[in-house]
Amino acid sequence: MKIILKNFKLLSVFLLVIGFTSCSDDDDNVTTPATTTVIDVALENNLTSLAAALQATDLVTTLQGEGPFTVFAPTNDAFTQLLNDTGLDLDNLSTAEEALVKNILLNHVIIGATVTSTDLVNAGSGYTNTAATGPNEANLSLYYTTSNGVMLNGSSTVTNADNTATNGIVHIVDEVIGLPTIATFATTNPALSNLVAALQLADSGTPTVPYIATVSDATAGPFTVFAPSNDAFADLLLELDPSGNTALGDLAPATVDAVLTYHIVSGNVQSSGLPNGTVTTLGGNITADNTAFTLTDPNARVSNIVTSLVDIQSINGVVHVIDKVLLPMQ
Structure with missing residues (x-):
């Protein structure tokens, strides 16, 4: 996992240097707006375990795409709990384990919509679909309630909402959202x-x-x-x-x-x-x-x-x- 984190941080620095270089091009006075993806927002909030898991499952490029994405991003402590409970090692995943972790991560992502905390509160409670899949490749549902903060599938609570990115929005949650039964x-x-x-x-x-x-x-x-x-x-x-x-x-x-x-x-x-x-x-x-x-x-x-x-x-x-x-x- 240390290797993954090191590589991910080097990638972030490289992207940052490229951004500065493009902004200082003497041949072009047009300023290019900074692009802050949901991946960048995760790093800005020190969600290094999420970043490592996304890299281990080849989801970084996906979430750097156009989107829009709504991401419910687990804290480092939440990921530590998941790894302790399951015995998974992000540095040494089998093919089946990688597929499982990838699906769990996608269960935290809504593709095609930027869903704010206000949207959820106004709706009160209900279901939406995540990017994770179940039988017949059907997208899994996500149940949300807002009577006592925004809670997902009855266990994961939003602790830091509405972190905006150019390709979506990130809500930090206190627990990994497991695949629902x-x-x-x-x-x-x-x-x-x-x-x-x-x-x-x-x-x-x-x-x-x-x-x-x-x-x-x-x-x-x-x-x-x-x-x-x-x-x-x-x-x-x-x-x-x-x-x-x-x-x-x-x-x-x-x-x-x-x-x-x-x-x-x-x-x-x-x-x-x-x-x-x-x-x-x-x-x-x-x-x-x-x-x-x-x-x-x-x-x-x-x-x-x-x-x-x-x-x-x-x-x-x-x-x-x-x-x-x-x-x-x-």
């Missing part, structure tokens, strides 16, 4: 808390699959999950008991397990690939309408796919939020 997005979005509770309840019995472990496993799948919203679960409980006296925890784990299987499909099916007709879930067949954007369970109950919450892409599958819980044949 389905569990990442289920547990970080409060609108899916009932789904998480249902997965845990099913796991307490004898589940068809160990749900929490499976959706948390980056090497599992990929799967497509039709994720009922909290309101969808609330409506189901009233459907089952109009008196309103039944809570999710009152249901038998086996019952919840049978229900959940109708929301999981093998393979990574984004909304653009949703068929018009039969979809085979782990529990049985449901019917999709890719024009009306609906799913129909075996009881002819129709659920709308929430168009603003589709294609939430993780490393082990994709999530589409729906507004009604699908049920097995009654």
